[in-house]
Amino acid sequence: MSGAVARLRVKRGTPENDQGHQTFEVPFEEGQSLLDGLRRIRAEQDPSLAIRFACINANACKECIVKLDGKTVYACTTRLIAGEMTVDPLPNKPLIRDLVTDIAPRGDRIQDQA
Amino acid sequence: MAEVLEREADVVIVGSGGAGMYAALVAARAGADVLLLDRSLIGRGGATVMAQMTVAAAIGHAELDDWRDHYADTLAAGRGLNNEPLARLLCADAPERILEMAEWNVGWASEGNAITQAMAPGHSARRCVYVDYLDTGPAVSRTLRAQLSRTEGVTRLADLVAREVVVADGRAVGIHGHHLSSGREVAITADAVVLATGGLTRLYARNSASANMGGDGFALALRAGAELVDMEFVQFFPIGHLAPRMIGMDPIMWDPFRYKLGGRLLNAEGEEFTERYGVTEDGSYKITRDLATYAIYKEVEAGRGSPHGGAWLSFEHISESDLRAAFGPVIDRLAANGIDLTKTRIEVSPIAHYHMGGMVVDEAMRSRVPGLLAAGELVGGAGGANRLSGNAISEALVFGARAGQTAAAMSTARNSAAVRAAAEAAIGGAGDLGDYNPAARILELQGLLNRDVGPFRDADALARALARIEAMTAEAAALGPPIAQGAFDAAFLDRLDLANMLLTAEAITRAALARDESRGAHQREDYPEMDDAWGENQYSSLSEGRLALERRPVVREDAA
Secondary structure: OOOOEEEEEEEEEOOOOEEEEEEEEEEOOOOOEHHHHHHHHHHHOOOOOOOOOOOOOOOOOOOOEEEEOOEEEEHHHOEOOOOEEEEEOOOOOOEEEOOEEOOOOOOOOHHHOO | OOOOEEEEEEEEEEOOOHHHHHHHHHHHHOOOOEEEEOOOOOOOOOOHHHOOOOEEOOOOOOOOOOHHHHHHHHHHHOOOOOOHHHHHHHHHHHHHHHHHHHHOOOOOOEEOOEEOOEOOOOOOOOOEEOOOOOOHHHHHHHHHHHHHHOOOOEEEEOOEEEEEEEEEOOEEEEEEEEEOOOOEEEEEEEEEEEEOOOOOHHHOOOEOOOOOOOOHHHHHHHHHOOOEEOOOOEEEEEEEEEEOOOOOOOOOOHHHHHHHHOOEEEOOOOOEHHHHHOOOOOOOOOOOHHHHHHHHHHHHHOOOOOOOOOEEEEOOOOOHHHHHHHHHHHHHHHHHOOOOOOOOOEEEEEEEEEEOOEEOOOOOOEOOOOOEEEOHHHEOOOOOOOOOOOHHHHHHHHHHHHHHHHHHOOOOOOOHHHHHHHHHOOOOOOOOOOOOOHHHHHHHHHHHHHHHOOOEEOHHHHHHHHHHHHHHHHHHHHOOOOOOOOOOOHHHHHHHHHHHHHHHHHHHHHHHHHOOOOEOOEEEOOEOOOOHHHOEEEEEEEEOOEEEEEEEEOOOOOOO
16 A cells, blocks of 8 residues: 555653654555664654664564553564554663663663672 | 763673673683673674574584584685684584583483484585574573673673774773763773674675674774774675565574475576576575575576565475474464465575674684784684585684683783773764764665675676765764764764774775675676685775775695
């Protein structure tokens, strides 16, 4: 279906500066992942959007974990839809920026170590 | 102005894939105080965790085997360019590492007390071990992480990007890093610096890479004064997944399918076309990577490609029960992606997968810069012009162990003032990029390399790529040095990555342009034959800020 778009409402900001949700539209392509959509926003519209991922499509690194419409998902294994999706950072981890939270295990963080 | 975070250790290791974690274990067990950094999470972000394939080691469980045969196969695949002492080390030490991993309960597939070993193209014996199902890399990573957590002396630092190797008085004295989740600059002083940052395949639009494989280690090494070798040899994995779109599956997954089940590689006319290129497969898996890449490109060029520009891979002749016996839960994951292999063919095509080139080191993993070592895929030379399948994880473990051993024995040369000064120089200043989008430039560079510096090159395409890389480098430099604006400044990280990607891309392109012959993974359309006069390696280094190339004879074994 040509002309279809995915509308992504993405939470922006830092703990000190909550900027609410910002809406981006990207062309919808069948089969793409939510992470594909977020990466496309960065390359075409706003490179300042902070997201965390490493393996991109292999479901191996487990870094792209976010809230989608209130449910915890991996952005790389969630299909993009031709409709609206609301994406938030994990609520139970310390917020760093936008969709990025501090998910490093205790003991692997520099601030835990003197 | 946030002040610099300072840390100090005997050994600092950059990158926590198989090589970095192994180096950390060995160094710590030898008594060193170790800092293990990763730009992602520890043991999560490198290539190792994504490896679904097999690991070559002549343990002789499946049939009589000898590491010397593995060594001979490795040299044959490398088309005369392998650094022989490194290739020898890789093959001779691999069995010990693989059996050590078995003791650590990695879970190699086995029957009774015998570890199962598969045959793979280019090998003269059944030699390749694996963990079911498609779990080799995750299992290796998990096992090494478990060992690390019970080893005294290793401090793990996640979210830490290495920006430069700090060199003072001609010696590596530490790492200037950036802590992403706080946005602070970090000064890490150490006696030994081990780069274990992996490969560079993120430089290509079609790749099996993670976001972390932009070749940062190659750029760091060059800027620190180390040499690189064989930069023109990028291995393309011939049967990367092309279509239909899958999610949550690595694009290299079809290799294990071919190991176990054979499968048929077909062109648009339904012919098994590898015969045309001298390899009769007949449903078994025999063709080596460089030849398969060549064959698929040529079929596409001749108008016999699959709809998305690759080849068909078919398992339609294999029964559902055989598929399930071989790959169990993976069959369900495929079904969730709408793929039933008994009914549908999938499309595959070559994707950038591994880099044969890398840092020049000796058998103790030492570069020419005192205090600076390498491990894993970043090491150049062991694979020559074409890496034998199954050797990448072996290399990570073997070279990691060696680097850890050498690093732990390094004499002390602390210079925390120099490292602190390097980190402090990166603080302050505006980071306004205007309309410049570094994420878009990264995409452009990936497209450029895929098109002009892929497995088939010619002088015109390479010269065009080089000109664009130089222009992009100048454009990025004109913006001034990247300055982070707070925690997880994503555009800042892109700028760091882009700078490293551009320098690494330039090194590949210049080496590819200079080598006017075809050999292994480097195929020149304008020089299609192998030229015996080119039985030499090319070395790259930075000289007064410019890349310089030099030809030298292959490092052969001492006739002992």
